[in-house]
Amino acid sequence: MKIRPKPAYFARLPGLKALILMTGLGLAVCTWYVLFHRLHDDVTWFPPAAQCDLNVQACAARLGDAGQLTLHIDTRGPIQALTPLPLAVDIQGVTSSQVSVDFVSRHKKDDVYRFMLDAVTPDHFRGHGQLGEQRGSATAATAPWRARVILDTPKGRLGSWFDFDVRRS
Structure with a gap:
């Protein structure tokens, strides 16, 4: 089995995946908040x-x-x-x-x-x-x-x- 080195861009930013995940979760929460309040105002x-x-x-x-x-x-x-x-x-x-x-x-x-x-x-x-x-x-x-x-x-x-x-x- 051949071991492949990690791409260089992941070596420079070790927390990039976590930051992308946190940004996605933040956008999802903001979208839910806006839609919930817009749709539930009677x-x-x-x-x-x-x-x-x-x-x-x-x-x-x-x-x-x-x-x-x-x-x-x-x-x-x-x-x-x-x-x-x-x-x-x-x-x-x-x-x-x-x-x-x-x-x-x-x-x-x-x-x-x-x-x-x-x-x-x-x-x-x-x-x-x-x-x-x-x-x-x-x-x-x-x-x-x-x-x-x-x-x-x-x-x-x-x-x-x-x-x-x-x-x-």
């Missing part, structure tokens, strides 16, 4: 219609061909944390059995506050919400938040989001 998201500041005015979003939603936060002045916020959502072109508004910290994704709204009419929902104080960012002058509006419709769950900032007092 809300169809639609971008907001335009740049809008909830501190100043109501914000609207088109829900594709299904219709439109408008979020009103009726405050006198800027939105503040730890203050009850009157919320209203108007929908057009789609029927919804339930509407919820989530306030999600854009700084810390685990700060989520969900509020279910009551139907006043089939296309108008009202309720109250409140922003919590963001932990771990006490030095910032403003706190970035996102309001996510989610509708339960016969076509599935539809939603949009609106970004806004809260000034610290």
Whole structure:
């Protein structure tokens, strides 16, 4: 039996096979993560219609061909944390059995506050919400938040989001 020498490229990089294997495993895990979260989100998201500041005015979003939603936060002045916020959502072109508004910290994704709204009419929902104080960012002058509006419709769950900032007092 004749012994063959190892090729020179393996002699220079002894850990090459292990690095290739680790890279392949890393890519497989990243691909699984992206596909899992993309396929398991039960809300169809639609971008907001335009740049809008909830501190100043109501914000609207088109829900594709299904219709439109408008979020009103009726405050006198800027939105503040730890203050009850009157919320209203108007929908057009789609029927919804339930509407919820989530306030999600854009700084810390685990700060989520969900509020279910009551139907006043089939296309108008009202309720109250409140922003919590963001932990771990006490030095910032403003706190970035996102309001996510989610509708339960016969076509599935539809939603949009609106970004806004809260000034610290």
